[in-house]
Amino acid sequence: MKKVYARPKVLKKAVFHYCPGCGHSIIHRLVAELVDEMDIQDNVIGVPPPGCSVFAYNYLDVDMLESAHGRGAAVATGIKRANPDVLVFTYQGDGDLAAIGTAETIHAANRGEKITAIFVNNAVYGMTGGQMAPTTLLGMKTTTSPFGRDETTEGAPIKISEMLALVKGAVYIERTAVNSPSNIKKTKKALRKAFQAQIDNLGYSLVEILAPCPTNWKMSVLDSWKWVDEVMAKEFPLGVIKDTTGL
Amino acid sequence: MTKVLMYGNSAIGEAAIRAGCQCYFGYPITPQNELTEYMAAHLGRRKGCSFVQAESEIAAINMVYGASATGVRVMTSSSSPGISLKQEGISYIAACQLPAVIVNMSRGGPGLGSIIAAQSDYFQATRGGGHGDYRTIVLAPASVQELADLTHRAFDLTDKYRVPVLILGDGMLGQMMEPVEFKHTAPSTPPVRSDALRGAKGRSSKIVKTFTSKPTELEEINWSLFRRYQLIKSNETIFETFMAKDAQMMVVAFGISARIAKGAIKSVRANGLKVGMIRPISLWPFPYEKIKQMAEKIKNFLVFEMNMGQMVEDVQLAVEGSADVSFYGRPGGVIPTPSEFARVISRNYFQKGLKIAK
Numbered sequence: 001m002k003k004v005y006a007r008p009k010v011l012k013k014a015v016f017h018y019c020p021g022c023g024h025s026i027i028h029r030l031v032a033e034l035v036d037e038m039d040i041q042d043n044v045i046g047v048p049p050p051g052c053s054v055f056a057y058n059y060l061d062v063d064m065l066e067s068a069h070g071r072g073a074a075v076a077t078g079i080k081r082a083n084p085d086v087l088v089f090t091y092q093g094d095g096d097l098a099a100i101g102t103a104e105t106i107h108a109a110n111r112g113e114k115i116t117a118i119f120v121n122n123a124v125y126g127m128t129g130g131q132m133a134p135t136t137l138l139g140m141k142t143t144t145s146p147f148g149r150d151e152t153t154e155g156a157p158i159k160i161s162e163m164l165a166l167v168k169g170a171v172y173i174e175r176t177a178v179n180s181p182s183n184i185k186k187t188k189k190a191l192r193k194a195f196q197a198q199i200d201n202l203g204y205s206l207v208e209i210l211a212p213c214p215t216n217w218k219m220s221v222l223d224s225w226k227w228v229d230e231v232m233a234k235e236f237p238l239g240v241i242k243d244t245t246g247l
Numbered sequence: 248m249t250k251v252l253m254y255g256n257s258a259i260g261e262a263a264i265r266a267g268c269q270c271y272f273g274y275p276i277t278p279q280n281e282l283t284e285y286m287a288a289h290l291g292r293r294k295g296c297s298f299v300q301a302e303s304e305i306a307a308i309n310m311v312y313g314a315s316a317t318g319v320r321v322m323t324s325s326s327s328p329g330i331s332l333k334q335e336g337i338s339y340i341a342a343c344q345l346p347a348v349i350v351n352m353s354r355g356g357p358g359l360g361s362i363i364a365a366q367s368d369y370f371q372a373t374r375g376g377g378h379g380d381y382r383t384i385v386l387a388p389a390s391v392q393e394l395a396d397l398t399h400r401a402f403d404l405t406d407k408y409r410v411p412v413l414i415l416g417d418g419m420l421g422q423m424m425e426p427v428e429f430k431h432t433a434p435s436t437p438p439v440r441s442d443a444l445r446g447a448k449g450r451s452s453k454i455v456k457t458f459t460s461k462p463t464e465l466e467e468i469n470w471s472l473f474r475r476y477q478l479i480k481s482n483e484t485i486f487e488t489f490m491a492k493d494a495q496m497m498v499v500a501f502g503i504s505a506r507i508a509k510g511a512i513k514s515v516r517a518n519g520l521k522v523g524m525i526r527p528i529s530l531w532p533f534p535y536e537k538i539k540q541m542a543e544k545i546k547n548f549l550v551f552e553m554n555m556g557q558m559v560e561d562v563q564l565a566v567e568g569s570a571d572v573s574f575y576g577r578p579g580g581v582i583p584t585p586s587e588f589a590r591v592i593s594r595n596y597f598q599k600g601l602k603i604a605k
Contacts, residue, residue, distance in 0.1 A: 041447060061447075061451075063444045064456070065313065066458060067312075067313075073306075074305070076313060078321070081297035081299060083317040086317075086446050
């Protein structure tokens with residue numbers, strides 16, 4: 001019999017603490033599969049900053065250095081500069097990468113740091129209980145935008161991936177989602193390419209992944225998956241945003 | 248070994264390279280720019296080494312954190328307002344028990360303050376500085392030679408105890424030129440710690456983290472840090488005494504103000520005033536025991552700082568009420584002269600009813 005499914009070697013035998021329907025567990029698994037397939041388990045350092053995924057080190061069996069909130073790109077820069085042969089990835093949420101860590105992100109990209117950002121966009125601050133994020137959609141109710149996000153006082157959802165595409169040192173940026181089998185496959189392909197761009201020393205790579213957060217969106221799992229397509233992906237269109245890798 | 252004439256800031260850079268510093272991350276701020284510039288010119292192109300001008304002091308200290316975790320010797324530098332920004336990162340470095348050398352060539356504050364030398368960061372430097380229960384070793388040089396020597400020592404101390412080391416200088420020390428001799432040559436291959444995070448080659452994967460959801464686990468981490476701090480207190484308290492033997496009044500000063508005080512003490516000694524000085528070189532750990540012991544015989548202490556009175560509180564703690572502690576300070580970047588301080592010493596000396604030597 002042909003084996004078609006197995007636990008990735010790099011995925012620790014632990015029960016995810018993530019809520020049912022959360023995108024993180026899928027993305028963790030994709031990272032684990034890739035590290036296995038690319039055979040780089042002994043040559044990877046992951047950087048998880050605060051957010052629901054700060055506990056990524058409980059699930060991924062690779063070296064991990066927890067970062068302060070928003071500082072992932074700077075921490076990854078330090079790791080990579082001191083140790084250029086290691087594959088370094090950050091695993092950041094929308095608040096982390098697109099609010100408190102904007103400066104670190106843009107400048108790491110601009111220096112063309114050979115690091116990869118796995119940017120999970122679920123339009124809310126999940127770990128702290130569903131506050132408004134920089135990527136929260138207009139009109140969307142959160143605990144700190146109880147009447148719906150209002151563009152005149154809170155600004156519009158920030159499209160950090162499109163902004164980063166203007167930066168020369170960023171060589172590969174793609175936006176994907178994990179709300180359907182085909183989107184999950186595309187996400188894995190994008191992550192593989194982002195890692196490869198780093199291995200080939202080409203520059204900064206980022207994959208923005210639209211991920212459902214049924215708990216804080218106050219939706220059923222199925223509704224949240226639909227909402228990614230019907231609402232989120234309208235504001236944040238899926239696809240390659242920039243690719244100068246030639247890969 | 249020959250002496251070379253160097254700026255204090257550049258001497259720190261040269262000493263760091265000779266100590267095997269492999270990475271430097273910094274951000275421009277006066278009065279320490281010569282150090283960042285020195286590292287750009289002399290470290291960046293060394294084999295295996297890296298210099299990054301970061302986008303902010305916050306980014307720079309977090310680069311230090313990342314590089315230190317991979318086991319290399321790493322340094323950053325800044326001046327007062329920039330050091331405030333670094334406090335977040337220093338707290339994480341302390342929590343993860345990672346080595347790092349941080350230089351503060353301090354200037355007048357609060358706020359943007361002035362770019363002239365001041366010592367108003369003493370509290371921030373010696374009380375940890377950032378959030379949480381932690382300490383950093385704090386070394387306070389008083390000459391360009393000592394900047395070089397203590398920079399080398401700082402790298403050894405931070406590796407030995409895995410506690411961040413802060414070098415607290417000031418704008419005057421950083422920007423003055425003095426002859427300096429470097430006692431070490433740079434290693435051909437910079438050292439890498441064996442406990443480094445460099446990918447799980449030949450071992451199981453490792454996590455370096457600060458966050459825990461278990462208060463009891465965090466309590467144990469705090470206890471283990473403080474056990475190490477006890478060890479540092481007993482092993483690494485350093486100070487210098489000057490004309491202390493028959494002194495009836497002791498000046499207490501650190502860094503550049505100790506240089507000024509020495510000139511003042513020499514001139515009052517010439518007039519028969521029995522005045523000496525103790526200069527704490529490690530500000531943390533502070534020489535509480537030594538000062539307490541001195542206070543058994545000497546009943547008058549005069550603390551001299553270029554601030555509104557910060558170290559004076561440590562001297563008061565040290566003497567435990569058994570001696571009189573006075574203070575003279577000039578804040579804001581005003582540099583007192585030796586003759587000005589000599590007048591202060593004389594006035595204080597005679598007000599206390601102390602007698603001159605026959």
